[in-house]
Amino acid sequence: MDKMHLARMQFYGNHGLFPEENKLGQRFYVDLTLSLDLSEAGRTDEIGTTVNYAELYERVKQIVEGRTFRLIEALAENIASDVLHQYTNVNDVTVRVIKPHPPFDIHFDGVTVEIVRKRESL
Template sequence: MDKLHLNRMQFYGYHGVFPEENKLGQRFYVDLVLSLDLSEAGRTDDLTKTVNYAEVYQLVKQIVEGRAYRLIEALAENIASDVLHQYTSVNDVTVRVVKPHPPFDIHYDGVVVELTRKRAMA
C-alpha cells in the first residue's frame, strides 16, 4: 500500500485537563500517514485519483481548532475517524498529535500520542 504523509501541521487549540489549558490554549502539531493506492494518480497525474491533501489539512484544522478535548488521545481518535469517514479511498490512517508544552514542571520535548486506525471491512 502506498502512503501519503502530511507532516508537522500546526494548529492552535484548547485541549487539556487543566482549566488554564482550556482558557489559554497552545500550539499542537499533527502528522498523518494515509495508506491508499496511489498508482492511478501516479500514472494519470489526475488529482481526482488521489486524496487532496489541502482538503485533508482543512478537515484536521477544523477538528483541532474546533471543539476542545480533555485528552489528545480523543483528539487523535476523532481525526482518524473523520479522515476514514470522509476519504473512502484511505485504507488506514496513522495520526500523531504532539503537545509540545504540557503544563508540567518537567523539562522534555512534549507529549505525543500516535494511533493507527484501519477501515472496517464490509
C-alpha cells in the first residue's frame, strides 16, 4: 500500500487537564500517515484521485484549534475518525500528536501519542 505523510503540522490549541492549559493554550504538532492507493494519481496527475493535503491540513486545523480536549489521545482519535470518514480512499491512518511543552516541573522534549486506525474498524 502506498503512503502519504504530512509531517510536523503546527497548531495552537487549548488541550490539557489543567485550567491554565485550557485558558492559555500551547503549540501542538500533528503528523499523519495515510495508507491509500496512489497509482491512479501517479498515472493521471489528477487531484481527484488522491487526497488534497491542503484541504486535509485545514480539516486537522479545525479539529486542533476549534475544540478543546483534556487528553491528546482524544484529540488523536478525533483526527483519525475524521480522516477515515471524509476520505473513503484511505485504508488506514496513523496520527501522531506531539505536545512539546507539557506543563510539568520535569524536563523532557514533550509527550507524543501515536494511534493507528483502520477503515475496517469503522
